[in-house]
Amino acid sequence: MRDALGAVQSVLVLGGGSEIALTTVRKLVGDRCRTVVLAARRPDELAGTVAELQAAGATDVDTVAFDALDPASHEKIIDGIFEAHGDIDVVLLAFGVLGDQKEFDADPASAAQAIAANFGGAVSAGLAVAHNLRKQGHGTLVVLSSVAGERVRKDNFVYGSSKAGLDGFAQGLGDSLVGSGARVMVVRPGFVHTKMTEGMDAAPFSTTPDVVADAIVEGLHKRRDVVWAPSQLRYVFSALRHLPRPVWRKVSDR
Amino acid sequence: MTRELLTGWGRTAPTAADVVHPMSVDELAAGLERPPERGVAARGLGRSYGDPAQNAGGRVLDTTGARGLIDLDLNRGVVTAAAGTSLHALMRWLVPLGWFVPVTPGTRYVTVGGAIANDIHGKNHHGAGSWCNHLLAMTMATPAGGKITVTPQSDPDLFWATAGGVGLTGLVLDATFQLRRIETSRLVIDTDRTRDLDEVMALMTEGDDRYEYSVAWIDLMARGASVGRSILDRGRFAHVDELSAKQQRDPLAYHAAAILPMPFVAPPKLLNPLTVRAFNEVWYRRAPRRRRGHVATIPAFFHPLDAIHDWNRGYGPAGFLQWQCVVPIGAEETMRHIVEAFSASATTSLVNVLKRFGPGNEGMLSFPQPGWTLSVDLSADAPGLARLLDRLDDEVLAAGGRLYLAKDSRMRPSTMAAGYARLDEWRAVRRRVDPDGILQHDLGRRLGLV
Numbered sequence: 001m002r003d004a005l006g007a008v009q010s011v012l013v014l015g016g017g018s019e020i021a022l023t024t025v026r027k028l029v030g031d032r033c034r035t036v037v038l039a040a041r042r043p044d045e046l047a048g049t050v051a052e053l054q055a056a057g058a059t060d061v062d063t064v065a066f067d068a069l070d071p072a073s074h075e076k077i078i079d080g081i082f083e084a085h086g087d088i089d090v091v092l093l094a095f096g097v098l099g100d101q102k103e104f105d106a107d108p109a110s111a112a113q114a115i116a117a118n119f120g121g122a123v124s125a126g127l128a129v130a131h132n133l134r135k136q137g138h139g140t141l142v143v144l145s146s147v148a149g150e151r152v153r154k155d156n157f158v159y160g161s162s163k164a165g166l167d168g169f170a171q172g173l174g175d176s177l178v179g180s181g182a183r184v185m186v187v188r189p190g191f192v193h194t195k196m197t198e199g200m201d202a203a204p205f206s207t208t209p210d211v212v213a214d215a216i217v218e219g220l221h222k223r224r225d226v227v228w229a230p231s232q233l234r235y236v237f238s239a240l241r242h243l244p245r246p247v248w249r250k251v252s253d254r
Numbered sequence: 255m256t257r258e259l260l261t262g263w264g265r266t267a268p269t270a271a272d273v274v275h276p277m278s279v280d281e282l283a284a285g286l287e288r289p290p291e292r293g294v295a296a297r298g299l300g301r302s303y304g305d306p307a308q309n310a311g312g313r314v315l316d317t318t319g320a321r322g323l324i325d326l327d328l329n330r331g332v333v334t335a336a337a338g339t340s341l342h343a344l345m346r347w348l349v350p351l352g353w354f355v356p357v358t359p360g361t362r363y364v365t366v367g368g369a370i371a372n373d374i375h376g377k378n379h380h381g382a383g384s385w386c387n388h389l390l391a392m393t394m395a396t397p398a399g400g401k402i403t404v405t406p407q408s409d410p411d412l413f414w415a416t417a418g419g420v421g422l423t424g425l426v427l428d429a430t431f432q433l434r435r436i437e438t439s440r441l442v443i444d445t446d447r448t449r450d451l452d453e454v455m456a457l458m459t460e461g462d463d464r465y466e467y468s469v470a471w472i473d474l475m476a477r478g479a480s481v482g483r484s485i486l487d488r489g490r491f492a493h494v495d496e497l498s499a500k501q502q503r504d505p506l507a508y509h510a511a512a513i514l515p516m517p518f519v520a521p522p523k524l525l526n527p528l529t530v531r532a533f534n535e536v537w538y539r540r541a542p543r544r545r546r547g548h549v550a551t552i553p554a555f556f557h558p559l560d561a562i563h564d565w566n567r568g569y570g571p572a573g574f575l576q577w578q579c580v581v582p583i584g585a586e587e588t589m590r591h592i593v594e595a596f597s598a599s600a601t602t603s604l605v606n607v608l609k610r611f612g613p614g615n616e617g618m619l620s621f622p623q624p625g626w627t628l629s630v631d632l633s634a635d636a637p638g639l640a641r642l643l644d645r646l647d648d649e650v651l652a653a654g655g656r657l658y659l660a661k662d663s664r665m666r667p668s669t670m671a672a673g674y675a676r677l678d679e680w681r682a683v684r685r686r687v688d689p690d691g692i693l694q695h696d697l698g699r700r701l702g703l704v
Contacts, residue, residue, distance in 0.1 A: 001700035
């Protein structure tokens with residue numbers, strides 16, 4: 001159960017390889033979290049992480065095979081996790097691919113697949129999670145969105161549009177869960193230095209997984225609906241959102 | 255039955271449950287039938303600060319419809335009341351007849367069932383013990399045993415597992431308890447304003463035994479040499495000849511009502527560090543340095559906060575919590591350190607109470623034990639609060655103390671287990687009366703009790 005100060009006792013990560021998600025999990029385990037389930041495409045690669053989390057105090061750590069591109073499997077896998085581990089206080093929906101806009105331009109089918117993972121997979125997984133949270137009467141689904149979806153730019157509009165879809169889905173799902181005890185928290189990080197963005201030029205207000213994880217933990221404590229990381233991006237994007245298209249094209253051109 | 259979001263009095267961790275509103279004791283007992291997968295919990299007036307009256311995803315029985323007196327012996331002062339009867343109602347009926355509840359906490363808006371589930375205590379604990387010391391019998395519905403009458407003689411294990419057992423050993427349907435005779439509805443109060451913590455503890459140690467009721471309000475916003483400055487109120491019920499001529503015309507007159515509603519649109523955070531510090535200063539200054547024989551009413555002495563409806567909304571949307579510990583006599587140094595830690599922290603605390611407990615009872619999870627108890631109100635969004643409280647929990651445990659479940663909304667499961675030595679004994683009774691774990695609630699899940 002989540003306590004009065006936002007500490008949680010169990011967490012499920014969908015996209016168990018995500019640096020932001022794992023940094024968040026480490027912080028939760030450092031407090032009261034004792035149950036951790038990591039669902040990832042290649043769970044065997046997470047043995048080191050499992051050992052590390054156990055050493056940090058988690059008593060029930062498990063890994064599960066999960067493929068974002070196989071939506072037909074999601075309901076069964078997620079139901080199985082809730083069945084096996086009991087209540088889950090927080091679910092981090094953290095999978096996604098960034099991709100390269102030029103490659104997407106050259107191979108339209110790969111672009112559709114990125115959308116299928118980032119958006120389609122999140123829809124089937126998110127709905128399956130919501131069903132379980134509704135049933136248990138509490139719990140927070142944390143959806144890792146991105147400022148890239150807040151206003152899509154031409155340099156990565158496939159990724160950006162997948163996050164725009166995801167963000168809208170998460171907000172709608174959150175609204176539909178009001179009164180059920182379950183909640184959705186949308187997280188919108190800016191440019192985060194991770195292995196996913198290695199070698200890319202950092203955007204203004206770039207940040208680290210640690211900062212995003214702190215923002216998530218703080219958001220859980222304060223029961224926020226939306227979290228920006230770093231927090232200034234909320235104000236930056238409230239201006240950027242309204243720029244005329246020609247100006248936005250210039251500002252976002254990098 | 256409707257799905258409702260529920261929180262405790264602190265308004266901190268909402269969860270949803272199917273709430274049922276039985277209108278009689280029989281309907282209440284039927285609430286255990288065909289239990290849903292996530293079990294059944296009882297909820298009275300929702301004054302516990304944390305989550306014992308919530309049952310996420312399961313069923314919650316609102317006991318307040320099962321109320322009223324079932325039996326009343328005015329000669330012996332023994333009453334049987336349905337579980338959902340409030341202490342407020344009991345006082346309205348019984349005070350004019352010359353009887354008072356054996357124990358009252360700082361609010362009269364608690365039910366008889368809740369009084370048992372938390373084995374509540376009051377200002378007379380040093381002499382009279384807690385609620386279940388005065389409990390003679392109760393009718394319970396348990397998942398394994400159906401409807402049974404339980405007394406300390408008939409089934410001591412179940413009786414004392416239920417006293418303070420946070421509702422997880424069965425539904426209390428009604429309770430029979432001993433009342434206290436009163437000649438008047440007023441109290442004679444002696445007040446001492448103390449410079450610091452040492453002075454108030456010395457006064458309580460030396461003189462509490464001369465008073466039936468004793469409690470100190472402690473200012474946790476004061477710093478420096480004033481750390482722990484307090485107002486100590488002690489008293490007893492007045493005799494008729496101690497009342498004014500006007501009061502003597504109706505010595506048992508009793509009027510209790512909430513006079514001030516919270517504004518519907520309360521300022522987001524009425525109780526913030528600024529207002530609370532100012533309030534504490536004024537409250538301390540307006541108390542007399544030393545006053546003897548002041549006559550006060552029952553609501554003014556026992557339930558000052560009940561004058562404001564929904565005062566819990568004053569802390570704003572983040573909600574608040576209460577932290578209440580007890581440390582043994584002899585651990586005054588630990589208590590001093592705790593008071594200093596709160597005073598030095600950035601927390602905001604308005605309603606802080608220090609009391610010297612007398613002996614505890616046989617309740618396996620009953621909170622009181624001989625020693626010092628401190629309860630502190632804290633805004634949930636105070637920076638660094640989680641860590642501060644974890645650290646103080648450890649100091650309380652190291653001194654041989656524990657925390658009160660009725661106030662808890664955040665302790666670690668290990669803190670609970672370390673503070674309550676008879677937890678395994680309690681678990682064994684629970685397994686006997688509820689082998690399938692039908693009685694469930696959020697606090698039980700959070701602390702690993704169920």
